[in-house]
Amino acid sequence: MSQTPADLRYTKSHEWLRTLPDGTIELGITDHAQQSLGDLVFVEVPEPGRHLAAGDACAVVESVKAASDVYSPVTGEVTAGNPRLATEPELINRDPYGEGWIMRVKPAGGAATETLDAAAYEAIAAAGG
Amino acid sequence: MGRRTPLYDLHVAAGARMVDFGGWDMPVGYGSQIEEHHAVRRGAGMFDVSHMCVVDLRGAGVRPLLLRLLANDVGRLTAPGKALYSCMLRPDGGVIDDLIACYLDEKWFRMVVNAGTADKDLAWIKEHAKQIGVAVVARRDLAMIAVQGPNARSKATPLLPEAGRAAAGALGHFYGAALDDEWFVSRTGYTGEDGFEVALPSEAAAGLWNALAASGVAPCGLGARDTLRLEAGMNLYGNDMDETVTPLESGLAWTVALEGNRDFIGKAALEKQRAAGVARQLTGLLLGDRGVLRAHQKVFAGAAGEGEVTSGTFSPTLERSIALARLPAAAAGSVEVDIRGKRLAARIVKPPFARNGKARIES
Numbered sequence: 001m002s003q004t005p006a007d008l009r010y011t012k013s014h015e016w017l018r019t020l021p022d023g024t025i026e027l028g029i030t031d032h033a034q035q036s037l038g039d040l041v042f043v044e045v046p047e048p049g050r051h052l053a054a055g056d057a058c059a060v061v062e063s064v065k066a067a068s069d070v071y072s073p074v075t076g077e078v079t080a081g082n083p084r085l086a087t088e089p090e091l092i093n094r095d096p097y098g099e100g101w102i103m104r105v106k107p108a109g110g111a112a113t114e115t116l117d118a119a120a121y122e123a124i125a126a127a128g129g
Numbered sequence: 130m131g132r133r134t135p136l137y138d139l140h141v142a143a144g145a146r147m148v149d150f151g152g153w154d155m156p157v158g159y160g161s162q163i164e165e166h167h168a169v170r171r172g173a174g175m176f177d178v179s180h181m182c183v184v185d186l187r188g189a190g191v192r193p194l195l196l197r198l199l200a201n202d203v204g205r206l207t208a209p210g211k212a213l214y215s216c217m218l219r220p221d222g223g224v225i226d227d228l229i230a231c232y233l234d235e236k237w238f239r240m241v242v243n244a245g246t247a248d249k250d251l252a253w254i255k256e257h258a259k260q261i262g263v264a265v266v267a268r269r270d271l272a273m274i275a276v277q278g279p280n281a282r283s284k285a286t287p288l289l290p291e292a293g294r295a296a297a298g299a300l301g302h303f304y305g306a307a308l309d310d311e312w313f314v315s316r317t318g319y320t321g322e323d324g325f326e327v328a329l330p331s332e333a334a335a336g337l338w339n340a341l342a343a344s345g346v347a348p349c350g351l352g353a354r355d356t357l358r359l360e361a362g363m364n365l366y367g368n369d370m371d372e373t374v375t376p377l378e379s380g381l382a383w384t385v386a387l388e389g390n391r392d393f394i395g396k397a398a399l400e401k402q403r404a405a406g407v408a409r410q411l412t413g414l415l416l417g418d419r420g421v422l423r424a425h426q427k428v429f430a431g432a433a434g435e436g437e438v439t440s441g442t443f444s445p446t447l448e449r450s451i452a453l454a455r456l457p458a459a460a461a462g463s464v465e466v467d468i469r470g471k472r473l474a475a476r477i478v479k480p481p482f483a484r485n486g487k488a489r490i491e492s
Binding site: 038039041042060062064065067093 | 157158161162163352356419420421423442443445469
C-alpha cells in the first residue's frame, strides 16, 4: 500500500506539494507514482532561477521501465533542484516525501493547477489514475 | 483479463505488479527490479515462464520436418537431449518466431515457443506436419519455471523428483532431459547465467515455486528478465525481430545454417539477401551520457544513415544505459540517439554486455 500524508496537497499527475514556512513550495512525486515507476535510475531537476508556468514540465524522472515528466502546478521561479538526485535517484523510491523531494519553487501568483487533498488523491491513485 | 498461469495466485499474494504480456497476466516484478536482476547475476532467481508454450512433435518424420521448418540445422542434434536455438522463417525470410528445439529421440522433439506467437506458430507447424505424419501437441497442461543464476542448479536439483535428480545434475549446457512425459528439465535460459528451465505438471508448479523460495531463490518478474536478457545480448521477439526482418538483419546469422544442400523454408530468400549485401545490422549501443535508451528512439549514424533502437534499458550491471539497435550496415563507432528531443552520444558495441555475473563491455 502506498502512503499519502494528510498534510500535503496533490495533483492528478501524481506530484505532491508542501508549503514551507517561507511560502516556498516544495514538490516531489507521490509514493504511488514511485511504486508505479519502479527503480529510478535517472532524475533531471530544474536549475535555480528557471521561470515556470503552471502546467510546465519541470523535471524528468526515469526508471528502468519508463521516463515520466514532472509538472509544476504553480507559476513561479525555481529556488532549488534537489542536487542529491543526480547521484542518488533511488532517494525518490526510498523517501518520496522527504529526501526524495525534486524542486522548490517560489510562487509568483497567477494561474495554478488544481490541487487535491490526500483523500481525493488516494481515490484517483486507487482507480489507477 | 488475460490468461493466468498456475502460479497467478502466488504472484498476487506476494504483492507482484501484474501486467499483460502476450495476452497473459504476468508479474513484472515483486519489489525492486534492480535487486531481482542482481539476485540472478549473483545468486539465484526464478521466473514463472508458464506463458511460453511447450510443443511436442512426435512421429518418424519429425527430424525431416524440422530440417525444413527451422533455419538452424537440427541435423546437428545427434546426442539425445541436445537442444538448439533457431528461428522459424517465412518463405521471404521474415522471422515467424524464435524457439528452442530439443532432440529427445528419433520420434520425439520438444520445442518451446513464445507466448504471443504460439497460435500462429502452431498453425504453421501443423500445416507442414500433417503432410509428413507428425503429431503436434501444445502442452498447455504444463507449467514452466526458469531457475537462473550461479547457484540456480545447486538450489533446484534437490527439489526435482528424486528419480530425475541424477539426470538433471548431469546435464551439459544446452541439453534437456525428460524425466517422464511431464517433467522436463533443460540447462537453458534467457538471462546469460547458468540454470535450468523446468517444465512440470501445472498442479506441481506451486509446490516447486514455494520450495525454491524457501531455499533462497528470489522470485523475479518480467522486468528483471528483460534487463537480464538485454545485458546478455539476447533478442526479444516482437522488439528486435519479427516477420518484417530476416535473421541476417537481426544479429542472428550465427543461428542460420546456410551451408550444404538442406532446403529450409526461407533459405532462398536469405541466400539472395546475403548475395546482394545485408543492408542493416542489429548491434549493441552503450550510452555515454545519463539517460535511458528505449525502443523506437531514432539513431543517427552520420553518413551511414539512420536507424532505430529496438530494445533499450538501464543496465544494472554496467550502471549505464544499453540497447540493441537496427542500424545501416555501414554504421560504426559513435552514433547519436534522439532521447526525448535531445541528441545523446552512444557507442556501437558488440553484445553481450554482461554474462555470467560479469560486465563484458568496457564502460
